[in-house]
Amino acid sequence: MVVLTDPALDLISLIRSPKPPGCFSGVPVVDLSKPDAAARLVEACEEFGFFKVTNHGIPVELMRRLEAAAVEFFSLPTVEKEKSGPAKPLGYGNKRIGANGDMGWVEYLLLAITSKPSSYTPMDSLRGPSACSFRSALKEYLSAVRKLASQVLELMAEGLEIEPRDVISKLVTSEASDGIFRLNHYPPCPVLRGSNYSLTGFGEHTDPQVISVLRSNNSTGLQISLKDGSWVSVPPDEESFFINAGDSLQVLTNGRFRSVRHRVVANGMESRVSMIYFFGPPFAERIAPLPQLMGEGEKSLYKEFTWDEYKKAAYKSRLADNRLGLFEK
Ligand SMILES: C=C1C[C@]23C[C@@]1(O)CC[C@H]2[C@@]12CC[C@H](O)[C@@](C)(C(=O)O1)[C@H]2[C@@H]3C(=O)O
Ligand SMILES: O=C(O)CCC(=O)C(=O)O
Numbered sequence: 001m002v003v004l005t006d007p008a009l010d011l012i013s014l015i016r017s018p019k020p021p022g023c024f025s026g027v028p029v030v031d032l033s034k035p036d037a038a039a040r041l042v043e044a045c046e047e048f049g050f051f052k053v054t055n056h057g058i059p060v061e062l063m064r065r066l067e068a069a070a071v072e073f074f075s076l077p078t079v080e081k082e083k084s085g086p087a088k089p090l091g092y093g094n095k096r097i098g099a100n101g102d103m104g105w106v107e108y109l110l111l112a113i114t115s116k117p118s119s120y121t122p123m124d125s126l127r128g129p130s131a132c133s134f135r136s137a138l139k140e141y142l143s144a145v146r147k148l149a150s151q152v153l154e155l156m157a158e159g160l161e162i163e164p165r166d167v168i169s170k171l172v173t174s175e176a177s178d179g180i181f182r183l184n185h186y187p188p189c190p191v192l193r194g195s196n197y198s199l200t201g202f203g204e205h206t207d208p209q210v211i212s213v214l215r216s217n218n219s220t221g222l223q224i225s226l227k228d229g230s231w232v233s234v235p236p237d238e239e240s241f242f243i244n245a246g247d248s249l250q251v252l253t254n255g256r257f258r259s260v261r262h263r264v265v266a267n268g269m270e271s272r273v274s275m276i277y278f279f280g281p282p283f284a285e286r287i288a289p290l291p292q293l294m295g296e297g298e299k300s301l302y303k304e305f306t307w308d309e310y311k312k313a314a315y316k317s318r319l320a321d322n323r324l325g326l327f328e329k
């Protein structure tokens with residue numbers, strides 16, 4: 001009789017077939033140096049809820065420095081990494097995503113971030129010989145990505161022709177804003193080498209926040225769902241950022257922008273490392289359609305809620321759940 005161990009059972013439950021679809025050439029690219037950036041960004045959010053940003057001004061060396069620190073962290077012995085865990089929801093986690101039974105072929109580090117320099121304390125949980133250079137790369141990276149998010153959200157307001165220009169960006173860049181940073185590592189899976197199988201790295205979901213700014217190494221895996229429900233693979237680009245519109249942005253625009261459903265399918269061959277800054281509003285912030293965007297007589301599609309209420313409900317849900325469904329009128 002063959003007795004399967006818990007790790008073997010976990011792995012079996014994550015195996016998928018067949019291999020992911022070919023790379024999609026239609027991902028919208030917003031070149032921030034071009035005068036049409038604001039318009040392109042609005043089109044992309046309406047059609048996909050997702051776009052790639054180029055000419056963003058963040059040095060690729062900074063991205064690589066943080067990636068190298070992350071790789072070093074993930075190469076530590078499990079006992080060391082587990083000193084930064086278990087993720088509840090912050091800290092180091094392995095395979096278990098969230099508290100409601102979701103699993104993925106991923107290990108990760110989740111940190112709480114605010115723009116107030118004194119509140120970087122969760123980063124104290126970072127372990128390892130190079131914790132200090134890790135922290136300094138992280139601080140520099142977060143501040144650069146925060147500026148990028150502000151720029152993108154201001155362009156969004158410009159493209160939507162609403163004022164003031166910072167009406168969306170100020171929600172996520174105030175001192176009280178609820179930012180989260182996530183490092184994900186999808187390791188190779190030697191058992192699958194040479195097979196036609198892939199693995200659920202991070203199951204399908206939408207992000208609850210306003211926007212999420214993602215950077216990954218050059219490994220494939222990220223997939224987005226199009227309006228017709230089909231899934232396509234996003235070609236990786238380690239020099240660019242990918243931006244997801246989240247549930248809160250869908251509500252702020254009364255459904256005009258799509259909160260994109262996405263997932264990671266790990267190919268089991270190469271190691272994927274991604275870093276994502278999730279931009280959430282302050283906990284007490286009311287999330288409702290921006291009055292500037294409402295046409296005459298237009299009604300909100302959603303019930304009233306604060307970010308605190310939405311986040312609490314989201315964290316009780318499973319990854320694939322339609323979290324906004326609970327708040328639709
Ligand atoms: C299963 C879950 C993981 C998650 C919290 C949740 O209950 C539902 C939302 C998930 C998500 C998706 C986007 C981000 O990765 C995340 C940090 C977030 O804010 O919402 C995760 C949560 C998590 O991993 O804790
Ligand atoms: O790791 C990735 O590329 C995406 C992961 C993701 O969607 C998430 O952490 O919310």
Ligand SMILES: [Fe+2]
Nearest residue numbers: 205206207262
């Ligand atoms: Fe996500």
